Amino acid sequence: MKISENTRAELLSSGLAARTWRYVTTLCGRHKNITDTLSQIIRAARAEEPDADGCVLFGNLKGTVVGLRYYTGVVNRGEMVGLVREPQNPYDSNAVKVTNIYGNQVGHIKKELAAAMAYMMDRSLAKVEGVVHTGVNNPFSMPVMLSFWGKEEDRNTVMKHMASRGYKLNPGSPTGDLALYGTSASSYKKGVTVPLTAEELKNAFDNLFDGLMESKDGEKEASVATALLPHQKQALSWMCARENKDALPPCWEKRGELYYNSLTCFSAKEPPGRVRGGILADDMGLGKTLTTIALILTNFHKGKPLPVEKCVSTKRRRIQLRGNPEKVQLPSFKHSSKSIITWIKCLFYPILCTEDPVLFEDLDFAAALSGSTPAVGAKKKKTADLSCCVLLKNTYISLFSRSTLSVSYLLLLRLQDQFKQHMNPDVKLNIYLYYGPDRNRNKKFLSSQDVVITTYNVLSTDFANKGPLNEISWLRVVLDEGHVVRNPNAQMSKAVLELKAQRRWILSGTPIQNSVKDLWMLLAFLRLKPFDAREWWNRVIQRPVLQGDRDGLKNLQNLVKCITLRRTKNSEVNGRRVVSLPEKTVFVEQVELSQQEREEYELARNEGRRTIGRYVAEGSVLKNYADVLAILMRLRQYCCHSDLLPKTSSDLGPAATPAELRECLIEKLRLVLASGSDEECCVCLDSLVLPVITHCAHVFCRPCIAQVIGNEQDKARCPLCRSEIKTSELVEFPPEGMEQEKNVSSESWRTSSKIQALMGNLLRLQSEDNNIKCLVVSQFTRFLTILETPLRQHGFRFVRFDGSMSRQKRTQVIEEFQSSAAGGPTIMLLSLKAGGVGLNLTAASRVFLMDPAWNPATEEQCIDRCHRLGQNRKVVVTKFIVKNSVEENMVKIQRKKQDLVEKAFGLPSTNKKTSRIDDIRALMEL
DNA sequence: ACCGCCGGGTGCC
DNA sequence: ACCGCCGGGTGCC
Numbered sequence: 001m002k003i004s005e006n007t008r009a010e011l012l013s014s015g016l017a018a019r020t021w022r023y024v025t026t027l028c029g030r031h032k033n034i035t036d037t038l039s040q041i042i043r044a045a046r047a048e049e050p051d052a053d054g055c056v057l058f059g060n061l062k063g064t065v066v067g068l069r070y071y072t073g074v075v076n077r078g079e080m081v082g083l084v085r086e087p088q089n090p091y092d093s094n095a096v097k098v099t100n101i102y103g104n105q106v107g108h109i110k111k112e113l114a115a116a117m118a119y120m121m122d123r124s125l126a127k128v129e130g131v132v133h134t135g136v137n138n139p140f141s142m143p144v145m146l147s148f149w150g151k152e153e154d155r156n157t158v159m160k161h162m163a164s165r166g167y168k169l170n171p172g173s174p175t176g177d178l179a180l181y182g183t184s185a186s187s188y189k190k191g192v193t194v195p196l197t198a199e200e201l202k203n204a205f206d207n208l209f210d211g212l213m214e215s216k217d218g219e220k221e222a223s224v225a226t227a228l229l230p231h232q233k234q235a236l237s238w239m240c241a242r243e244n245k246d247a248l249p250p251c252w253e254k255r256g257e258l259y260y261n262s263l264t265c266f267s268a269k270e271p272p273g274r275v276r277g278g279i280l281a282d283d284m285g286l287g288k289t290l291t292t293i294a295l296i297l298t299n300f301h302k303g304k305p306l307p308v309e310k311c312v313s314t315k316r317r318r319i320q321l322r323g324n325p326e327k328v329q330l331p332s333f334k335h336s337s338k339s340i341i342t343w344i345k346c347l348f349y350p351i352l353c354t355e356d357p358v359l360f361e362d363l364d365f366a367a368a369l370s371g372s373t374p375a376v377g378a379k380k381k382k383t384a385d386l387s388c389c390v391l392l393k394n395t396y397i398s399l400f401s402r403s404t405l406s407v408s409y410l411l412l413l414r415l416q417d418q419f420k421q422h423m424n425p426d427v428k429l430n431i432y433l434y435y436g437p438d439r440n441r442n443k444k445f446l447s448s449q450d451v452v453i454t455t456y457n458v459l460s461t462d463f464a465n466k467g468p469l470n471e472i473s474w475l476r477v478v479l480d481e482g483h484v485v486r487n488p489n490a491q492m493s494k495a496v497l498e499l500k501a502q503r504r505w506i507l508s509g510t511p512i513q514n515s516v517k518d519l520w521m522l523l524a525f526l527r528l529k530p531f532d533a534r535e536w537w538n539r540v541i542q543r544p545v546l547q548g549d550r551d552g553l554k555n556l557q558n559l560v561k562c563i564t565l566r567r568t569k570n571s572e573v574n575g576r577r578v579v580s581l582p583e584k585t586v587f588v589e590q591v592e593l594s595q596q597e598r599e600e601y602e603l604a605r606n607e608g609r610r611t612i613g614r615y616v617a618e619g620s621v622l623k624n625y626a627d628v629l630a631i632l633m634r635l636r637q638y639c640c641h642s643d644l645l646p647k648t649s650s651d652l653g654p655a656a657t658p659a660e661l662r663e664c665l666i667e668k669l670r671l672v673l674a675s676g677s678d679e680e681c682c683v684c685l686d687s688l689v690l691p692v693i694t695h696c697a698h699v700f701c702r703p704c705i706a707q708v709i710g711n712e713q714d715k716a717r718c719p720l721c722r723s724e725i726k727t728s729e730l731v732e733f734p735p736e737g738m739e740q741e742k743n744v745s746s747e748s749w750r751t752s753s754k755i756q757a758l759m760g761n762l763l764r765l766q767s768e769d770n771n772i773k774c775l776v777v778s779q780f781t782r783f784l785t786i787l788e789t790p791l792r793q794h795g796f797r798f799v800r801f802d803g804s805m806s807r808q809k810r811t812q813v814i815e816e817f818q819s820s821a822a823g824g825p826t827i828m829l830l831s832l833k834a835g836g837v838g839l840n841l842t843a844a845s846r847v848f849l850m851d852p853a854w855n856p857a858t859e860e861q862c863i864d865r866c867h868r869l870g871q872n873r874k875v876v877v878t879k880f881i882v883k884n885s886v887e888e889n890m891v892k893i894q895r896k897k898q899d900l901v902e903k904a905f906g907l908p909s910t911n912k913k914t915s916r917i918d919d920i921r922a923l924m925e926l
Numbered sequence: 927a928c929c930g931c932c933g934g935g936t937g938c939c
Numbered sequence: 940a941c942c943g944c945c946g947g948g949t950g951c952c
Contacts (some may be wrong), residue, residue: 066937066938066939067939069937089939091938092939095938096937097939107938110939138940140942142940293936
């Protein structure tokens with residue numbers, strides 16, 4: 001039963017609609033519409049909306065909403081309403097107002113009840129939520145079912161207080177109540193359902209983003225996008241459709257004249273704000289960035305920028321403009337200004353009518369991508385297009401920025417690089433890097449760019465200082481690696497949410513980091529109504545899902561599905577694998593040590609076995625973990641080249657002075673980190689962040705160990721060995737520059753068996769095909785340095801890439817290596833972990849892994865730097881393993897771990913401690 | 927009648 | 940609101 005049946009309310013609400021219309025018209029230039037604005041108001045009001053975490057249901061209470069006839073907000077049966085304290089109300093400081101999803105007021109809570117509620121709401125003892133679940137046929141008041149939520153410890157206080165005012169909360173089990181008043185209208189029909197178990201929930205969650213590609217639109221015309229792979233065309237087509245098609249957001253439907261949300265039962269006359277954009281969650285390496293560039297280029301036509309809102313919203317108009325340009329005398333400057341204005345009004349009218357602007361069908365955006373052919377038969381229209389562009393460019397630039405803002409995390413270069421790489425040189429695209437202290441903050445300047453690239457840091461600083469980024473109305477905002485914006489309280493998140501844009505995109509290879517909560521940021525950024533307001537998200541999605549409500553999960557899955565495209569390397573488009581990479585072959589080449597090397601190695605090995613054997617017997621392996629790793633490290637270094645061993649490595653004994661101790665600890669820390677063991681912090685069980693070493697030589701993340709010390713105060717003990725630890729005694733890496741590379745002069749240089757093996761391969765390869773490029777990979781940068789000498793001696797042209805290089809240097813080296821110019825380098829000396837996953841080295845097709853890594857995934861990642869999209873040769877990998885050595889044992893362990901991962905996917909690994917000790921015993925053959 | 931009862935005016939907070 | 944409440948009119952049946 002709708003209150004809207006009351007004619008007076010109808011009249012009032014149409015009165016509102018009329019006001020709304022004027023509002024829209026006046027604000028149109030700033031891309032606002034009424035729902036946006038209201039939603040912003042709600043969001044501002046709810047900015048402090050606490051997380052519903054740990055809230056339990058205290059009980060339910062039937063209350064009354066009064067004063068309906070004074071307000072225009074309309075409520076349906078089953079609709080959720082918001083309850084907002086109104087302390088400034090002149091008649092009653094206890095007032096609690098009732099609103100619908102758009103924030104329109106519906107009425108007030110009756111004053112006695114309001115007084116009781118206000119007391120608790122003001123003290124944050126309880127959160128009250130309302131659902132109008134029974135229809136009522138009177139225009140003055142209606143019943144509302146209130147549910148009270150809060151922290152368990154406040155339950156008694158709340159119950160007592162309510163009771164003292166004569167209100168008795170009906171207790172109810174959370175699930176039962178969900179079924180009754182809970183998440184959605186559909187909840188009514190369900191009987192008793194078993195809530196999801198934590199595991200089911202986790203699985204569902206892990207798979208939330210999987211397989212989100214069925215029934216997406218077909219590919220964008222192939223004749224056009226020759227530079228794009230089929231799955232990229234598919235993505236582009238999907239993105240264009242999301243930007244331009246007039247579809248209601250998920251869970252909204254049109255019912256007669258009204259727009260209805262099936263989850264909250266809300267309905268309104270105005271359509272909900274569309275989500276022009278979404279989440280492109282393709283796996284790493286499928287070309288999200290390239291696809292985005294193609295998307296940006298859809299706003300270009302034959303290399304010229306299109307006026308963004310070339311809104312030709314009816315077929316007839318399009319024909320006039322495109323098909324018969326001579327007839328539509330585009331206004332030239334001889335026309336009176338009045339007629340230009342009329343013409344422009346006519347052009348823009350469709351937007352003002354909230355009809356969707358239709359882009360030029362400039363399918364030939366691909367002409368802008370290098371290597372593609374421009375579309376045929378478009379010459380005739382050239383003049384028309386040009387004059388049109390010029391006119392609009394000059395006239396409307398301030399009204400509609402055609403600029404895309406791209407925010408990325410760290411790799412500022414990536415988008416820019418790719419633009420350089422994929423753009424046809426005659427497309428004049430203005431790209432501005434909004435970065436650095438001298439960045440141009442001029443709004444006019446920025447909004448006249450085609451692309452503005454910046455980082456989350458700059459965005460967030462600018463937001464705090466009221467910089468221009470949040471002032472400009474962007475055509476499009478693209479969040480690169482969008483999942484990094486996660487904590488809604490962070491300044492960065494606020495800055496991101498406040499960005500004004502017509503179209504919004506999130507690019508992310510891993511859209512989910514931990515939990516449902518993270519998703520809110522994504523949906524809020526996309527302005528997915530009504531969940532961009534935290535309250536509705538919490539009520540309708542987050543809490544039900546966390547409580548194991550199946551409908552809640554289904555709703556979440558549906559929401560995500562509607563706005564996300566995700567493919568993995570294994571996905572198929574038109575029956576073909578998305579990525580079909582050339583074959584990859586991995587060889588293991590066994591290396592025999594020379595007699596001298598073998599003697600040195602055995603000496604060190606026997607000593608190490610004795611030491612570790614003692615630790616194992618004593619059960620103190622973990623206590624002496626740094627020592628153990630140091631021993632293993634020494635053995636691994638012997639396998640490569642004895643010069644890798646630090647000269648001081650034998651005097652790691654007790655240190656005399658604090659300075660020496662510190663030196664010694666830093667050395668150990670370096671060993672632990674350099675061991676490439678992908679060391680985990682045993683507090684957070686994650687990889688080390690800001691590693692520090694304790695005086696007992698155990699390595700932790702600084703934040704983790706700081707928390708441990710903070711919790712235990714003065715008697716803090718090392719989590720691994722229970723030695724006393726103090727914050728002041730934590731040692732970290734001194735900032736750069738401490739690494740004095742030992743200068744290996746060519747006179748004292750000597751070879752090693754592994755070097756011989758490598759050089760043999762390289763020379764053979766050179767004689768077979770000297771166009772082939774190689775990656776020579778080691779975990780030891782010093783080994784890379786040693787390798788430089790023989791490479792030089794044999795006249796190889798090579799470059800080097802390791803973690804110590806500046807950003808600028810990196811870019812230069814990559815460019816040099818990737819370039820196919822004659823006389824360029826054919827070898828890259830690469831440090832195993834340098835460069836992050838994004839590093840693209842497809843110019844190489846041979847990989848030499850000089851030494852095995854603890855973690856096989858690290859090796860895979862490294863190989864994937866050349867075995868990835870864009871590789872068109874077969875890839876051959878050679879792993880050098882010293883026979884009869886710790887390296888062989890490492891490979892065995894690698895294989896065991898791999899099996900484990902494949903067999904027992906998802907099962908928690910067996911006790912980490914024991915397996916680590918077992919590993920070490922296996923390594924030392926103990 | 928310092929009551930009860932009737933019926934009109936009125937109505938969120 | 941086909942209510943409750945207020946306050947004025949009224950007063951055996």
